[in-house]
Amino acid sequence: xxxxxxxxxxxxxxxxxxxxxxxxxxxxxxxxxxxxxxxxxxxxxxxxxxxxxxxxxxxxxxxxxxxxxxxxxxxxxxxxxxxxxxxxxxxxxxxxxxxxxxxxxxxxxxxxxxxxxxxxxxxxxxxxxxxxxxxxxxxxxxxxxxxxxxxxxxxxxxxxxxxxxxxxxxxxxxxxxxxxxxxxxxxxxxxxxxxxxxxxxxxxxxxxxxxxxxxxxxxxxxxxxxxxxxxxxxxxxxxxxxxxxxxxxxxxxxxxxxxxxxxxxxxxxxxxxxxxxxxxxxxxxxxxxxxxxxxxxxxxxxxxxxxxxxxxxxxxxxxxxxxxxxxxxxxxxxxxxxxxxxxxxxxxxxxxxxxxxxxxxxxxxxxxxxxxxxxxxxxxxxxxxxxxxxxxxxxxxxxxxxxxxx
Numbered sequence: 001x002x003x004x005x006x007x008x009x010x011x012x013x014x015x016x017x018x019x020x021x022x023x024x025x026x027x028x029x030x031x032x033x034x035x036x037x038x039x040x041x042x043x044x045x046x047x048x049x050x051x052x053x054x055x056x057x058x059x060x061x062x063x064x065x066x067x068x069x070x071x072x073x074x075x076x077x078x079x080x081x082x083x084x085x086x087x088x089x090x091x092x093x094x095x096x097x098x099x100x101x102x103x104x105x106x107x108x109x110x111x112x113x114x115x116x117x118x119x120x121x122x123x124x125x126x127x128x129x130x131x132x133x134x135x136x137x138x139x140x141x142x143x144x145x146x147x148x149x150x151x152x153x154x155x156x157x158x159x160x161x162x163x164x165x166x167x168x169x170x171x172x173x174x175x176x177x178x179x180x181x182x183x184x185x186x187x188x189x190x191x192x193x194x195x196x197x198x199x200x201x202x203x204x205x206x207x208x209x210x211x212x213x214x215x216x217x218x219x220x221x222x223x224x225x226x227x228x229x230x231x232x233x234x235x236x237x238x239x240x241x242x243x244x245x246x247x248x249x250x251x252x253x254x255x256x257x258x259x260x261x262x263x264x265x266x267x268x269x270x271x272x273x274x275x276x277x278x279x280x281x282x283x284x285x286x287x288x289x290x291x292x293x294x295x296x297x298x299x300x301x302x303x304x305x306x307x308x309x310x311x312x313x314x315x316x317x318x319x320x321x322x323x324x325x326x327x328x329x330x331x332x333x334x335x336x337x338x339x340x341x342x343x344x345x346x347x348x349x350x351x352x353x354x355x356x357x358x359x360x361x362x363x364x365x366x367x368x369x370x371x372x373x374x375x376x377x378x379x380x381x382x383x384x385x386x387x388x389x390x391x392x393x394x395x396x397x398x399x400x401x402x403x404x405x406x
Contacts, residue, residue, distance in 0.1 A: 008183030020142020058110020090160030121321030219342025254306030282308025286367030
């Protein structure tokens with residue numbers, strides 16, 4: 001079983017990595033996609049909004065699918081669709097082709113995100129310790145690789161299809177081969193635990209709501225960095241155009257570093273302490289950005305944002321799995337929808353506040369929202385009374401200090 005779990009963990013980490021590469025290649029080449037298809041500035045927001053909306057639909061659909069088929073099968077076949085849809089975006093030449101490719105990408109990404117995190121939660125339960133952050137670290141690494149490949153394609157003025165094709169040729173067969181070793185919850189539970197899961201423990205939305213809010217706030221913060229960091233540094237802090245591209249790269253690197261060591265922090269301090277620390281560091285980061293006298297202080301703020309925000313999303317998924325151990329797949333699928341809610345709200349919110357008020361003031365809004373996470377931090381604590389169906393109970397010491405108990 002140890003070898004099964006290790007192979008399952010490695011293959012799932014590669015799935016997260018491949019998803020990070022694909023998503024970064026799409027979002028970082030939006031200007032090139034716009035030029036290729038002649039998408040107007042007025043129409044572009046509709047295309048961009050359609051992807052997370054359809055991803056939310058894909059996540060909800062996945063909740064229903066996993067009642068009949070295992071999450072590993074959803075992941076196995078949704079990942080190739082994401083990669084092929086990415087290639088379709090690069091290879092098409094008509095607006096209708098772009099719409100179809102983006103629709104397929106959005107629906108498949110929703111299924112992919114939900115099923116990946118379902119498997120991550122069940123693997124963490126089987127391991128008996130925190131490993132969820134390591135999967136999201138692999139996603140961050142993929143994002144860095146994808147953004148670097150996108151920069152190379154833009155630098156050498158390569159057609160989108162030429163940039164995307166080698167990536168798809170490498171990642172698609174590798175993902176299909178790796179999918180042979182995905183591990184579902186039913187492979188790691190005792191028969192009693194399997195019966196508890198199949199029994200359909202109800203997911204009470206009132207209990208899940210605090211985690212949904214934390215997920216939304218985290219992605220509002222993340223989308224603020226990804227969409228506004230370059231403009232903020234250049235227009236507000238007076239940096240050069242070249243320097244304005246640095247904050248997002250720094251943010252991605254610090255996100256990777258924070259997630260790489262985050263599981264160790266959870267094991268030592270507990271999930272509640274790590275979430276509180278992450279929220280505080282992220283809030284300080286937004287405060288530094290909002291009050292920065294110059295570009296270098298602004299970059300310090302974005303660095304702190306990467307270190308703080310990076311722990312919130314993985315721990316939110318893990319907490320949902322602990323809250324509903326007999327229905328973790330359904331809980332993760334519903335929680336995943338708020339990933340896209342935050343993404344849809346974040347960028348327009350900051351833009352509207354920046355135009356109506358000031359961009360410095362706009363940065364204080366995600367700061368306040370991240371601070372609200374402190375109110376909901378107890379939701380990340382282990383709940384031994386909710387563990388049932390043969391699941392290993394957390395150690396008493398872990399419960400006392402707010403560990404995730406997994």
